[in-house]
Amino acid sequence: MYSRVRRSVLGRMLPLFCLFSVAFWSWAAMAEGKVQASSAQRDRKSSPQPARWVTADHGAHPILQQDFKSPEEVTKACLSCHNEAARQVHQTIHWTWKDPADREGKMGKGGLTLNNFCISTHSNEPRCTSCHAGYGWKDSSFDFSSEEKVDCLVCHDTTGTYKKFPTKAGYPVTEPTTFGKKTFAPPDYRAITASVGRPTRQNCGTCHFFGGGGDAVKHGDLDSSLFNPGRELDVHMNAEGSDFTCQRCHTTEAHFISGRTYKQPAFTERKSLIDDDLVKLISCESCHTDKPHRMGHKANDHTDKVACQTCHIPSFARAIPTKMYWDWTQAGQKKNGKPYKVIGEHGKPTYDTKKGSFVWEKGVTPEYFWYNGRMDYLLLTDTIDSKEVVKLNRVLGDKDDPNSRITPFKVHRGRQPYDKGNSTMAVPHLFGKDKQAYWKSYDWDLALEAGMKAAGLKYSGEHDYVETEYHYPITHMVAPAENSLRCADCHADQGRMAALGGFYMPGRDRQPLVDIIGWLAVAAALLGVTGHGLLRLVSGKKKG
Amino acid sequence: MAIKNLYLYTRFERFWHWMQMVLVVLLIVSGFEIHGAFRLFGFETAFLVHNSCAWAWLILYAFIVFWILTTGEWKHYVPTFAKIFEVLRYYLSGIFRGEPHPVPKSERVKHNPLQRLTYLMIVSVLVPFQMVTGFIYYFYNSWPQAGLGLNLSTVAILHTAGAFAFLVFFIIHVYMITTGRTVSTHLKAMFTGYEKIEAPD
Numbered sequence: 001m002y003s004r005v006r007r008s009v010l011g012r013m014l015p016l017f018c019l020f021s022v023a024f025w026s027w028a029a030m031a032e033g034k035v036q037a038s039s040a041q042r043d044r045k046s047s048p049q050p051a052r053w054v055t056a057d058h059g060a061h062p063i064l065q066q067d068f069k070s071p072e073e074v075t076k077a078c079l080s081c082h083n084e085a086a087r088q089v090h091q092t093i094h095w096t097w098k099d100p101a102d103r104e105g106k107m108g109k110g111g112l113t114l115n116n117f118c119i120s121t122h123s124n125e126p127r128c129t130s131c132h133a134g135y136g137w138k139d140s141s142f143d144f145s146s147e148e149k150v151d152c153l154v155c156h157d158t159t160g161t162y163k164k165f166p167t168k169a170g171y172p173v174t175e176p177t178t179f180g181k182k183t184f185a186p187p188d189y190r191a192i193t194a195s196v197g198r199p200t201r202q203n204c205g206t207c208h209f210f211g212g213g214g215d216a217v218k219h220g221d222l223d224s225s226l227f228n229p230g231r232e233l234d235v236h237m238n239a240e241g242s243d244f245t246c247q248r249c250h251t252t253e254a255h256f257i258s259g260r261t262y263k264q265p266a267f268t269e270r271k272s273l274i275d276d277d278l279v280k281l282i283s284c285e286s287c288h289t290d291k292p293h294r295m296g297h298k299a300n301d302h303t304d305k306v307a308c309q310t311c312h313i314p315s316f317a318r319a320i321p322t323k324m325y326w327d328w329t330q331a332g333q334k335k336n337g338k339p340y341k342v343i344g345e346h347g348k349p350t351y352d353t354k355k356g357s358f359v360w361e362k363g364v365t366p367e368y369f370w371y372n373g374r375m376d377y378l379l380l381t382d383t384i385d386s387k388e389v390v391k392l393n394r395v396l397g398d399k400d401d402p403n404s405r406i407t408p409f410k411v412h413r414g415r416q417p418y419d420k421g422n423s424t425m426a427v428p429h430l431f432g433k434d435k436q437a438y439w440k441s442y443d444w445d446l447a448l449e450a451g452m453k454a455a456g457l458k459y460s461g462e463h464d465y466v467e468t469e470y471h472y473p474i475t476h477m478v479a480p481a482e483n484s485l486r487c488a489d490c491h492a493d494q495g496r497m498a499a500l501g502g503f504y505m506p507g508r509d510r511q512p513l514v515d516i517i518g519w520l521a522v523a524a525a526l527l528g529v530t531g532h533g534l535l536r537l538v539s540g541k542k543k544g
Numbered sequence: 545m546a547i548k549n550l551y552l553y554t555r556f557e558r559f560w561h562w563m564q565m566v567l568v569v570l571l572i573v574s575g576f577e578i579h580g581a582f583r584l585f586g587f588e589t590a591f592l593v594h595n596s597c598a599w600a601w602l603i604l605y606a607f608i609v610f611w612i613l614t615t616g617e618w619k620h621y622v623p624t625f626a627k628i629f630e631v632l633r634y635y636l637s638g639i640f641r642g643e644p645h646p647v648p649k650s651e652r653v654k655h656n657p658l659q660r661l662t663y664l665m666i667v668s669v670l671v672p673f674q675m676v677t678g679f680i681y682y683f684y685n686s687w688p689q690a691g692l693g694l695n696l697s698t699v700a701i702l703h704t705a706g707a708f709a710f711l712v713f714f715i716i717h718v719y720m721i722t723t724g725r726t727v728s729t730h731l732k733a734m735f736t737g738y739e740k741i742e743a744p745d
Contacts, residue, residue: 298591301685488587493580504697507580507587511701518708525712529719532635536723539640 046242052197059194068189071135071172072148077193079147086147088255094133096144097121099262107262112379112455114425115392116326116414116468117212118355120380123429123454126169131207138169140454153187155203156196162187163206167431201227201237204246216320220364220410221476225319233319235480251280258282260473265373284308284478298487307371307407309475311485315363316410316474321346325359326414329465332442354430354439356415366408366474368500370397375471380457383423389467390418390425399503406500408474415467417444419452421460425468427451546742547725552654553737557617560608561734567604568714570597575707598678605671612667620654621664628657639723649741662713670709677703 058064063077079086089095097110106112109128114120121128122140129137134149136142143149151170153162165173165184173184209215209224216223228239236244251258258280260266266282272289273279279286288308293299299311316322332353334340339353348360376394384390397404419426429450430438438447444463452459490497491507498508553561570593577583577590585593612618630646635658638646647656655663681699683690724730725740733739 304685486586486588487591488583491578491580491587504695504700506578506700509697509700510579510704511697514701514705514708518705518711521708521712522715525715529716533719533722535640540642 044242046244049243049245054197058196064190064193066190068193071151071153071187071189074189074193075135075148075150075152078152078196085152085255086150089133089150090144090147092255092257093261094255094257095150097132099264101261101264106379107377112381113262113377113393114380114427115212116412116416116470117218117323118430119416120427120451120455122427123451124431127167127431129170130164130166130168131210132170135170140456153189153192153196154206155199157192157203158195158197158200159188159192160202161185162192198245199247200245208246212323216317216322218323218412219472219476220316220322221313221472221474223317223320223322226476229319229477231480232483233479234477236478249281249286251282260373260375262375262377267373284312303405304402305405307405309408309473309478310368310406312478312481313366313408313474313476314479314483314485314489315365316408316477317362317364318477318479319362321348321360321362322364322410323348323358324361324364324410324412326356326412326416327358328356328414328416331356331438332444334442353442364410365496367411368406368497369395369409369471370399370401370404370500371395371407371409371473372397372401372404375473378425380425380427380455382425384418384425384466386418386420386423386464386466389413389469392425392468392470395471395473399500406497410472410474412470412472413467414470415465417448417463418466419448419460420462420464422458424457425466426459426463427455427457429454548741549738550649550651550741551737552649552651552739553734555737556611558734558737560604560611563604564601564608567597567601568710570594571601572707572711572714579704579707595682598675598682602675602679605675608667621660621667623661623664624657626657628661631656631658635723644742649739666713670706670713674703674706674710677706 061081063080066073066077068074068077075086091100093099093108096108098105098108099111102108102111109121118124118128125140125142126138133151133154134142135151136149151164154164163172163184164170165177166179172187174186176186177184205222205224205227208219208222209226210217211222212218216225225233226237229237231238231241236242236248247257258266259282267280267286270283270285270290271279272285273281273287274289281287284292285303285308290303291300292303292308302311330351333351334353340351341349341353342351344350344358344360346360346362349358350360351357374396376396378384378390378392378394395407395409397407417426417428418424426448428438428444428447429436430447433440434450435441436443436446436450438444441447445461448463449459449461485496488507489495491505493508495508497505574585574590574594574597577585578587578594584590612621627647634643634646645656647653649655677699680692680694681696681703684696684699687694721730721734722728724733725742729740
């Protein structure tokens, strides 16, 4: 009787337990599976770019059927119809190199900010302004009110043949000229103007992928690999997929291109197309909303504190190495009396007499900061503390600020000259054929004297070197969902957020006292029951 | 002395007991993984398991409380200090000398005074404490709407402390199972419902 009851009860209970545990596990597994489900299938579909945006055939316009002698003639022809265009461009940072959002006119390459690459454009214009959307900015006498000096073609050429020469202050060549190993041909203006169109990645990338004087040098998330990226490198610009142009996110109105500038965040309101059909698509949330993951997914709960980029750009410079460290103090060394270069492991120079030594890295893990979309830039007129690392720009934000989110950054570190007498940063005159140019005579004092003078600043005549940092928000090269960070990348002892303090993060933080007391209590319980059990065993044997 | 076979644990009681066991084990293991004590499931799975179990337990707990209240089983959890020192003395020394238990189980008295006190504290203090801290933790993102000016670290640390208490209880409880007439008597009883008791003739 007893055994029959036992069997039947056990027989009924056991399957029930099994059923429940199986149900649990399959539920958990399913939920997990959904997360990892083939992301390629889940990629959002976006319409391809229209083959043509415009209702005019530029090749048929009589004004364009001429043999242009200079690029300014092209601009004049463009302006004969697009009569507002130059004045629109004049208002933008692409033209002024000063942030229009900064009323004092100090922010920007044309102002008083600086970096730790080639430091400043002042006195180096003919080289730097090969990336200016204009013609002839070779020194401070450039006329910024000239309409014909606006370069329409650098942004609107669709043939890929229009090239500004690297050292001609924004002009293309008039006869075939070599620069290094490359030969630059004079543009065929007739053919180019006949097929002008909206900018492609090719146009923007001509400058923005080569910031800092070469491919991938500056940003880490913008380089020539984005001309034709695969899905792994950038899900949006994926040439085989949605093939976004830059303006797909950098919504453009009348030559004003949305995006972050020195004084102005990329966006101030977290709005999506659902809230406002004319919202600029500059933030991830403009299209994806602030609840972009499937309903109930914990990642949706992170969007108030963690920027999308943090998880979805797990590393930058994934295809081409970027410069991470630049030591100007090493510049000027010669071999057999001649300048030289050393090519390092990535096929990139690790030493260059003109510039010093570099460190390049590929597939770099970003550094993370609380970021409210604003940065603060050091000016050449600001006093520095040379004993500290000088932050040439600072990431603004705080864990307690509701507008700040944890955001990935590239931090470019370096050592560069400063004005010891005045305790300010300093501008070297690098480029030029004159004796004062550093790249000519390798004399810092001459170069700094000339550079500071060109920038309209005082130089004490005494220089030394200081450690500097420059921060770049990482926002391009969004990886496919399946390559995004996993929970434990951050929720762990030495995870990615290890450097961010002052808040509790599960998996990373604990109260040591509670843990010590807790584990001691667990150990005591284990010891206690083991001792008790052993005593029972021993005493039982004695009895027996 | 004869051996009596008492039917002590009804089917639902056994069911909730074992379900709770499964849930407690899963919650402790996944919880301590989320806490960063070790890696087993992986953080994401541990998180899913922990939250699923939390909801499951909330539902189960409602049924358990309802069952305890409506079946009169609450009588077995009314604390008493009568014979509590005898029970303590038994576990500290009598058990080694083969003395009989001072409070033998019966249909009327399923739990000895020590058990009553322990289980009452678990069901009325520790479980609700873990549920309250746990669900506050779970709804972290809704604190601002709910007007809760809490600190995540406070909630998380309280929840961790509760988890340690549970782990300690679990260890001792599992050991106490072996202190029946034979090592497996109590365990069998919780499967079959029938406990063999040495009763005076």
